């Protein structure tokens with residue numbers, strides 16, 4: 587099975603720039619100075635895969651990229667690797683670990699950050715405050731995903747009647763739950779001058795938020811409300827201009843595909859409402 591996909595894949599080798607030389611000696615991330623071998627199954631349009639990509643880039647880990655087309659059913663070789671058929675997936679080899687398969691974006695990102703403790707995520711025993719810092723990072727990501735991101739699709743799919751209420755739910759959650767957690771951002775989470783694990787997990791969604799506004803999929807007033815929040819607006823600008831976050835994002839393609847996807851989902855929603 588593996589032989590079949592070795593021939594069919596479209597692979598590109600990416601050498602992420604290493605900003606992390608000082609962290610390179612840790613754990614399974616580097617074995618006697620030999621870099622791990624990582625195959626990264628991804629699609630540039632996917633925000634979940636984007637999480638892992640930002641993590642790889644910031645950690646300076648070299649990887650081979652395999653693009654998985656999402657506009658057709660997954661081929662059997664990919665389902666053999668990841669039975670869920672989703673991106674991202676990584677295949678990881680280093681030291682005793684040989685072609686280990688890991689999937690689900692949060693788990694892939696956590697694994698990568700754990701093999702190479704860094705500015706993204708301190709090792710849990712690396713200092714007396716590290717475990718607490720990790721808890722704060724995890725809380726921020728959890729807050730964003732449960733309180734804010736859960737409102738994105740309802741806002742995107744809202745009918746004219748629902749629009750005001752759904753956009754308000756999104757912006758109010760940022761104001762109430764996220765704005766206070768960014769009080770120390772400098773410009774990144776908890777006073778960090780570099781990206782942290784928090785940004786690796788939420789930035790893909792907030793980068794796409796700008797594209798939703800640009801593509802007129804949501805009202806410009808959403809952007810205006812968020813720009814008026816002092817902590818959030820500075821942080822949002824910092825993350826959406828960071829090269830590790832933007833380097834592979836193809837905005838025009840994303841806007842075009844989003845238009846098609848939303849038209850389909852809205853038609854399905856209208857059909858269901860008739861029943």
Ligand SMILES: N[C@@H](CCC(=O)N[C@@H](CS)C(=O)NCC(=O)O)C(=O)O
Nearest residue numbers: 632633634671672673674690691692
């Ligand atoms: N919970 C998954 C979600 C991943 C996901 O939904 N990926 C989408 C692309 S953005 C996918 O692979 N979709 C393929 C499909 O549904 O057929 C994760 O965090 O990795």
